[in-house]
Amino acid sequence: LPFSSFHIMATGQIFSQNTQALFYNYKQLPVQRMLDFDFLCGSIEAACAAHPTADVFINFASFRSAAASSMSALIQPTIRVVAIIAEGVPESDTKQLIAFARANNKVRNTNKFCKDFVI
Numbered sequence: 001l002p003f004s005s006f007h008i009m010a011t012g013q014i015f016s017q018n019t020q021a022l023f024y025n026y027k028q029l030p031v032q033r034m035l036d037f038d039f040l041c042g043s044i045e046a047a048c049a050a051h052p053t054a055d056v057f058i059n060f061a062s063f064r065s066a067a068a069s070s071m072s073a074l075i076q077p078t079i080r081v082v083a084i085i086a087e088g089v090p091e092s093d094t095k096q097l098i099a100f101a102r103a104n105n106k107v108r109n110t111n112k113f114c115k116d117f118v119i
Contacts, residue, residue, distance in 0.1 A: 014056075014081055021056035022047050022079075024069055044069065048076040056081045067093035071100065080106055 024044065041047040048054070057073035059066055059082060066086040073079045074097065082101070100106075 019056055020051065020054040021058050022051065022054045022073075023058050023060065024073070025060040026062075026065070044072045044076065048073075048078050052078050055079060056083070058083045058085065060085050062086060063088035063090075067097060070097055074100055074104065074106055082106070 022044070024047075041050060044057075055078055057070070057076075057079045059070050059073065061069045063086045066084050066089050070082050070084055073082050082097075084097075
């Protein structure tokens with residue numbers, strides 16, 4: 001793996017004190033109210049390129065766009081964990097995301113109720 005989180009992944013932990021995350025939302029204000037951030041970017045690809053050590057993608061998009069933006073993140077080589085904060089994502093979209101994540105070793109079992117995605 002191209003980043004130093006290999007040891008963390010090998011021990012079964014998915015987050016550490018060094019974890020860096022990208023927060024995604026079409027609107028700046030909701031995320032800005034929760035966090036103080038210093039960088040805005042127009043696309044997932046550009047954000048991943050600008051922050052290659054960020055390996056977690058936290059998706060605050062609406063249920064209508066959560067699947068597409070999550071897939072865009074999963075395709076990025078530096079992203080290894082995707083957390084979708086949305087209700088109502090269609091089941092067929094969720095199954096596609098799970099299949100892609102499993103095939104590309106992108107996520108870990110973190111919750112007994114949700115076998116493949118961090119919630």
